[in-house]
Amino acid sequence: MYLGEFEQIVLLVVLRLGEDAYAIPLREEIEERTGRTVARGALYTALERLEAKRCVSSQMSAPLPERGGRSRRYYTVTPAGLAAIKATRHSLLRLWQGLEGMLEP
Amino acid sequence: MTRRVVFPPRIAERLLAAALGRSQRREDILGDLHEEHAALAREAPARAALWYWAQVTRLSIRAAALRSSRRFRGGSGRRAIRSAANTTGDSLMRTIGLEIRYAIRAIVKQRALSAILVLTLALGLGANATIFAIIDSLVLRPYTMPDVDRIVVLSHTRDGDIDRRETVSPADYLDWKRQTDVFERLAAYEWWDANLVGRDEPERVPGFFVSADFLPAIGVQPVAGRNFTPEEEVPGAHRRVILGYGLWQRRFAGDPTLVGRAIQIDGWQYEVVGIAPKDFDFPMGAQLWAPLAFDAETAAQRRSRYLTVVGRLAPGRTLENAKAQMAVIDERLQQQYPDTNRGFNARVYTLAQGMLDIGLGPILSLWQASAAFVLLIACANVANLLLARGAERQREMAVRLAIGASRARVVRALLIESSILALASIPLALGLAWISLDALQASMPAKLTRFVAGWQELNVDPRLFAFTAALAIVTAFVFGLVPAVQATKPRLAESLKDGGRSLTSGGNRIRLRRALVIAEMALALPLLVASGLSALSVHRFLNGPQGYNPDGVLSMSVVLGEGTYPDGDARRRFAHDVVTKLGVISGAQHAAAVNIPPGVGSNSGRYIEIDGRPNPDPANPPSVDYRVATPAIFETLGIPIVSGRGITDADRDGAQLIAVVSESLAKRYWPGEDPIGRRIKVGDGPFLTVVGVCGDIIHDWFARRNAPTLYRPFAQAPVGYMAVLLRTSRDPASLMAAARAAVRAVDPAQAVFDVMTLREMLHERTLGLRYVAAIMAIFGGLALLLAVVGVYGVMAYLVTQRTHEIGVRIALGATTRDVLRLTVGQAGRLTAIGVGLGVVLSLALGRLIEAGLLGAATTDARLTALLAGMLIAAALAAGYIPARRAATIDPIVALRIE
Secondary structure, three states: OOOOHHHHHHHHHHHHHHHHOOHHHHHHHHHHHHOOOOOHHHHHHHHHHHHHOOOEEEEEOOOEHHHOOEOOEEEEEOHHHHHHHHHHHHHHHHHHOOOHHHHOO | OOOOOOOOOHHHHHHHHHHHOOOOOHHHHHHHHHHHHHHHHHHOHHHHHHHHHHHHHHHHHHHHHHHHHHHHHHOHHHHHHHHHOOOOOOOHHHHHHHHHHHHHHHHHHOHHHHHHHHHHHHHHHHHHHHHHHHHHHHHHOOOOOOOHHHEEEEEEEEOOEEEEEEOEOHHHHHHHHHHOOOEEEEEEEEEEEEEEEOOOOOEEEEEEEEOOOHHHHHOOOOOEEOOOOHHHOOOOOOOEEEEOHHHHHHHHOOOOOOOOOEEEEOOEEEEEEEEOOOOOOOOOOOOEEEEOOOOHHHHOOOOOOOEEEEEEEOOOOOHHHHHHHHHHHHHHHHHHOHHHHOOEEEEEEEHHHHHOOOOHHHHHHHHHHHHHHHHHHHHHHHHHHHHHHHHHOHHHHHHHHHOOOOHHHHHHHHHHHHHHHHHHHHHHHHHHHHHHHHHHHHHOOHHHHOOOOOHHHOOOOHHHHHHHHHHHHHHHHHHHHHHHHHHOOOOHHHHHOOOOOOOOOOHHHHHHHHHHHHHHHHHHHHHHHHHHHHHHHHHHHHHOOOOOOOOOEEEEEEEOOOOOOOOHHHHHHHHHHHHHHHHOOOOEEEEEEEOOOOOOOOOOEEEEEEOOEOOOOOOOOOEEEEEEEOOOHHHHHOOOEEEEOOOOOOOOOOOOOEEEEEHHHHHHHOOOOOOOOOEEEEOOOOEEEEEEEEOOOEEEOOOEEOOOEEEEEHHHOOOOEEEEEEEEOOOHHHHHHHHHHHHHHHOOOOOOEEEEEHHHHHHHHOHHHHHHHHHHHHHHHHHHHHHHHHHHHHHHHHHHHOHHHHHHHHHOOOOHHHHHHHHHHHHHHHHHHHHHHHHHHHHHHHHHHHHHOOOOOOOOHHHHHHHHHHHHHHHHHHHHHHHHHHHOOOHHHHHHOO
């Protein structure tokens, strides 16, 4: 399964955040680590697509007062997701091989 | 610590919920936004709402785009179309972006046409923006005090006349104050024209006697010194004054030691206790406030009503609470004091409502309606031009439809185009509004702005921008939808055929364009009638017969202070001395003093009773205009004595009490009889013997034309305010200095104001009306211009369409006259129908027009006919130009075009 660049980023950040992976901190983490701003809508779309591809699964939390009585949707990476990101990493690493001298100062 | 839960804007949240529909993620997206909004709101509450709206907008658009692309993707057969139309995935934004770019390109390509469209719209929008700005600052929020929505005004209205607010008697006010608890403060004020004596020339300053609760009720604190105390609301202790900031700066150079010192007003020493904040001049440009003090007799007074009552709602109480409580109290007072209170109903208003000038409403509705008409005409014009362009772009539309764009999509693209045109006209419209508001403000004299609260606030502000933008969008749909729908009517085959002449297919469109021209004519005529009427009434006001001779008379007003002139003797002496001094100025012919000079806005009325004829309805006695004047008044004003005699020096205090009545009074109360020697009573006073009858005058073109008027000798009924008049054979303005000097010689501390000729007074009196007339003239001119342009556009279009046909006709022997008759005749028919409808509309709107002109003019059939004729002539002239061109068509050229 092929993952797009943004999907890879989202998947990695979900892994990173572990227990705390819902949309708000996900977006903050991406912006902090990549230094680029992320449209809220784009993140939701990516998460939805990842879930459709069964790379992540989600569970709703209990309703929270600070959200006006609404729940959070927490994401976890599924084994299929993990396999996909590993496969992507492998193929990318193979592509990098032997180019270090050219690309790194 | 409890953290306050902050809720995002409800409407925005609902909107987003709707946009997300039944999406699985609706719950958590809304929750996420809520959480982030709350975090942001703790830091910057003002920005949080804005931020929330921005997020909602973006997410909603995205959701809508996703949904529509999914629907699109559903039909697999349309994939090719999709890629051709550039709709991939979630790119509704991109599609619209492309359409916007495409629209801009189309607009730029037809630069001249677009410029005309934008200019036309800007005229319409600018007119509306100007009127909205006036209504916004004069009616919707004329006052800018803190918590202004807690301030209320209490008035009386009479049975059957609930539009007229009346002032309140002291006893009623005191009862209200005692019996209510819905008000934190209740205060009253009374008009006070104060004569301020100081280092310079004595000056008349707008002032008010106010209760100690007045400033707290309004929510204002003196910037220096203190407010009045209840102890100072007692006669004797009430010679205290708070100075307006402007007056303090201007007259006392901002002297900080002034508080605690005494200044001289009306011949008395007043101690300055405070200075009002900068720019505070409520009510009506006040610059002096002194305590309102009642003696026991005044406090029990229910019959004379002269107080305006304002209050501040108690915390937690609403306007509705106040109304309910006042209704109960009022009912009780009406039962308790039926003689004085029956028929008077207490009412509670918001400050803006309670202070609104009643005459303003009709004027503003007239302006608003006119501005709306101008905008409609502009829309009709723009729609017309777009229809014409639609015809040229028929092939383009057909191609778009043929390669698979849905009709809705092409309509959307065209609407985007018209929206861009409308939006482009906003800056221009606001510029126009800015210029006109500036001009309006500059041409209004300070004397009048005092009475128009909010006039200073008149400006282009964000609210005006929002209003104009909203109106522009609505406008874009009004003028854009019909042409867009029309342009995309499926007539594919015909339009795609090369050289397809739309002699038949364009029928619908031409009918529509004709209808638009008719509508323009019908809308333009009422505007022309309204502007013609207002110009006519100004002309009559200034140049019509007045009943007196306004040329060669100088007038100046004085208000005698009660301290210096406590009784009738002192006032008599003042009037006599001043008139004598004026009479010896070189060039003076006659001099006199009168309580109310003709042509001013104010009036003095009195109830009368005719001897031997008690009034049949004691609750509603007849009333007349009441004038108190020194002997030479009739000579000075040039009012003829019809029979009997005028007022003489012999009519002094203690002599027989006499009156001179006007012809209309004599005719009304002694029809067919000789009024000389009859007796008439004014108010509760003694009977007066009529010794003469004088001519009628037009005191005021608005309402008091040839009103029954009664003149009494000043010596027998001296009053404390008067206009001193001087008739001269020279230019009256040249005697101003000498006249002022004459008053100064009698009393150097007496302020003189409104020194001007009677002509100038008339001019000033018509200021408001001339304002209305000038604005209506602009509206009328715009309407005429736009309507004529509309006729021209349609005729030019029709002629182009019929070039071929006309060529054939000429080739077959039609003369120039035949062709002219054909084309001008068509314009004439449209105009005739439009003007006919316009006449009907003018008659229907006649009442509104009359109300807007304050009754100074009534709709005039001759004027309407004249203006209708003018409109027809202008339209025919506009139709003639293209007709002329048609008549000179060379048949060979016309036929070769095809």
